[in-house]
Structures are given as C-alpha cells and as structure tokens.
Amino acid sequence: STNGAGDGQLVFGSRDGSIWVINRDYETGHIHKFDISLQLLAHSLGDTLIAIGMDESEAKQTIKLWKTDR
Numbered sequence: 001s002t003n004g005a006g007d008g009q010l011v012f013g014s015r016d017g018s019i020w021v022i023n024r025d026y027e028t029g030h031i032h033k034f035d036i037s038l039q040l041l042a043h044s045l046g047d048t049l050i051a052i053g054m055d056e057s058e059a060k061q062t063i064k065l066w067k068t069d070r
Helices: none
Strands: 002-006 009-013 018-023 028-032 039-041 048-054 062-067
Touching: 009 039, 018 039
Parallel strands: none
Antiparallel strands: 002 009, 009 018, 018 028, 039 048, 048 062
C-alpha cells in the first residue's frame, strides 16, 4: 500500500489499483484507477496526485495525474 497527503486530503492506495481520498470533512471517495496494480502514489506540494501502476491494456507501467482541487 502507499499513501500521501496534501491540499487538505489524505490519499491511500493499495496494490489492487484502488485509490481512496479522505477530505477534511472525513468524506471518502474510492477510485479504482489501475486494472492490475498500483505501485506508487504521491501528492505534490501543489494540487496534483501522481500515480504509477499497471493496466491490462499497457505492456509497461503507466503514469496518471489528477488535479485534487476540484
């Protein structure tokens, strides 16, 4: 598993490709972002969530970025 924090949010990820986001009001969101596995999760000093993982449709690792201020 992996985790990060920033912009008033806690972000947790697990090897099955799932990502959970918890905001300041303790509201949670679940995102299944990778088909095979999540390998790295980081929250930048700004408002960008960075994840590296494996998808079935890709032969190599994939980097995905999200804006967390929305």
